[in-house]
Every structure is written in C-alpha cells, then in structure tokens.
Amino acid sequence: METLHFCSLSSGSSGNCYYLGYQEKGLLIDAGISALSIKKHLQNIGKSIGQIMGIVVTHNHHDHIAGLQTLSKKYHIPIYTTETVWRHILRSNKQREIGSDCIRHIQVEKEFDLIGFSIQAFRVLHDTPEALGYYITCGQRKITVVTDLGHICSTAARFIQLANFLIIESNYDRDMLLKGTYPEDLKRRILGKNGHLENSECADFLATHRNPDLTHIFLAHLSRDNNTPELALKTMTDRLLPVAPPPCLLPEIAVLQRNSPSKVYAL
Numbered sequence: 335m336e337t338l339h340f341c342s343l344s345s346g347s348s349g350n351c352y353y354l355g356y357q358e359k360g361l362l363i364d365a366g367i368s369a370l371s372i373k374k375h376l377q378n379i380g381k382s383i384g385q386i387m388g389i390v391v392t393h394n395h396h397d398h399i400a401g402l403q404t405l406s407k408k409y410h411i412p413i414y415t416t417e418t419v420w421r422h423i424l425r426s427n428k429q430r431e432i433g434s435d436c437i438r439h440i441q442v443e444k445e446f447d448l449i450g451f452s453i454q455a456f457r458v459l460h461d462t463p464e465a466l467g468y469y470i471t472c473g474q475r476k477i478t479v480v481t482d483l484g485h486i487c488s489t490a491a492r493f494i495q496l497a498n499f500l501i502i503e504s505n506y507d508r509d510m511l512l513k514g515t516y517p518e519d520l521k522r523r524i525l526g527k528n529g530h531l532e533n534s535e536c537a538d539f540l541a542t543h544r545n546p547d548l549t550h551i552f553l554a555h556l557s558r559d560n561n562t563p564e565l566a567l568k569t570m571t572d573r574l575l576p577v578a579p580p581p582c583l584l585p586e587i588a589v590l591q592r593n594s595p596s597k598v599y600a601l
C-alpha cells in the first residue's frame with residue numbers, strides 16, 4: 335500500500351490549505367493563502383506545485399479561496415466544488431477570472447475519483463449558501479475533512495464517524511469568546527448553528543461517537559482571539575481520556591497551527 339502524506343500548509347481564519355497525496359502527486363483541500371505561499375510551503379516539504387493534480391474547495395469564504403485565481407491562471411490546476419459554491423466564488427471580485435478550463439462541477443454525496451482517491455463532498459452548516467466537508471478514501475484509509483461548521487449536524491456526524499483520520503474544526507473556547515472583545519452580533523454569529531465549532535462540542539462528540547479505528551485527530555481552524563492551541567488540545571484530551579478503550583488507546587491528537595505548516599504525516 336503506497337504511503338499517503340498529509341500536511342497542513344495553513345489553518346485558521348487567515349487561510350486554510352491542506353495537502354494530501356502520494357510521493358509523486360497529490361491534491362489540495364482549499365487554497366486560502368496566496369499561490370506564492372502555497373508554492374513555497376510545498377517546496378519546503380519536498381513537493382512542487384506541478385505535482386498538484388486538483389484542488390477541492392469547501393466554500394466561498396476568502397480564507398479558503400484566496401489563491402484559486404492565480405493557481406488556475408498560472409498553473410491550470412483543476413478545481414472541484416459544487417455548482418452553488420462555484421456561483422459564489424465567481425461573484426467574488428478577486429476570483430472572477432478563474433480560468434474556465436479549471437472549473438469542475440461535483441455533486442453533494444456523489445463520489446468522484448481523483449488520482450486514485452474516491453472523494454465525496456457533504457453539506458455542513460455554516461454562514462454561507464453552501465459549505466462542504468470532504469470524505470476521501472484510499473484503500474483502507476478514510477479521511478474526513480470538516481472545518482467551518484457551526485454545529486455537527488447529522489450529515490457531518492455520519493462522515494466524521496467513518497473517519498480513521500480526521501481533520502476537524504476546534505475554533506473557539508466558549509468562555510474566551512463570551513468574555514472577549516468581539517461585538518455582540520459577531521459573538522452571536524460565531525456561537526450560532528451556522529457559525530464555527532467550539533472546542534467542547536467537538537471534543538464531546540468525538541468522546542462518544544468516534545470510529546473505534548480513528549488513529550489521528552487534527553484540530554483545525556483555531557480562532558486567534560478566542561482559543562489557544564493548548565486549550566483546544568487539553569479540552570480534547572480531557573474528554574477523550576476517560577472514555578478511551580482499554581488500554582487507553584487514544585488517537586494521536588495534534589493542533590494545526592495558524593501561520594506555519596505542520597510536519598508531514600505519513601498515513
């Protein structure tokens with residue numbers, strides 16, 4: 335079985351971009367940082383932009399699409415998302431010149447194949463007309479990527495529970511948000527069902543509903559102002575420890591940093 339590599343190039347409201355692939359080729363999940371930064375980060379992990387065979391996009395917020403136009407115009411990389419998400423991406427001033435040769439339409443919960451990965455998009459709740467998570471399989475490896483969701487709805491729950499490798503949002507600590515300086519309407523938006531996922535909802539769900547074969551949890555899209563990597567990690571570890579099956583086989587838990595790439599994980 336060929337080794338898979340995963341690396342977070344950036345995670346958080348200033349930009350999201352994840353690499354998943356083999357030795358020779360791979361794909362990106364979102365491209366929310368500049369094409370130049372993506373190129374640089376890929377080089378630092380021994381990959382090149384020429385090895386990227388496609389980009390799957392979760393939704394139209396800037397922190398997920400910032401690099402798309404340049405990547406399409408300069409490198410002609412195919413970009414996959416649903417018709418609704420495309421419509422809103424192309425309305426954005428900075429993305430309206432995405433080359434039509436790069437536009438690929440996919441349908442929700444309909445598998446498609448990309449470089450040997452079987453990929454399904456599924457809907458999540460977020461403050462945009464359509465936001466997606468992705469469920470990506472390769473042989474026995476089942477990878478779910480789910481960021482930017484206000485609440486774990488039944489659809490997201492279904493795909494999270496399938497994963498043995500999970501990239502999931504752990505955006506904010508409720509106390510930090512409530513006591514923080516954000517305006518009240520922004521607090522309400524983040525706290526709402528279409529906002530972002532708080533540390534404890536994420537941890538409580540995984541404590542009781544995770545796949546027994548889940549080996550890795552990556553905590554993603556942390557808020558700069560309403561969370562800390564230590565707090566997100568502690569919340570998850572504290573909730574998972576009491577319910578870990580004997581002899582306490584905890585998944586590996588890592589926090590994806592906002593402004594620096596993660597190490598390269600071999601799956």
Ligand SMILES: [Zn+2]
Nearest residue numbers: 347395397482
């Ligand atoms: Zn985001």
Ligand SMILES: [Zn+2]
Nearest residue numbers: 393395460482
């Ligand atoms: Zn978003």
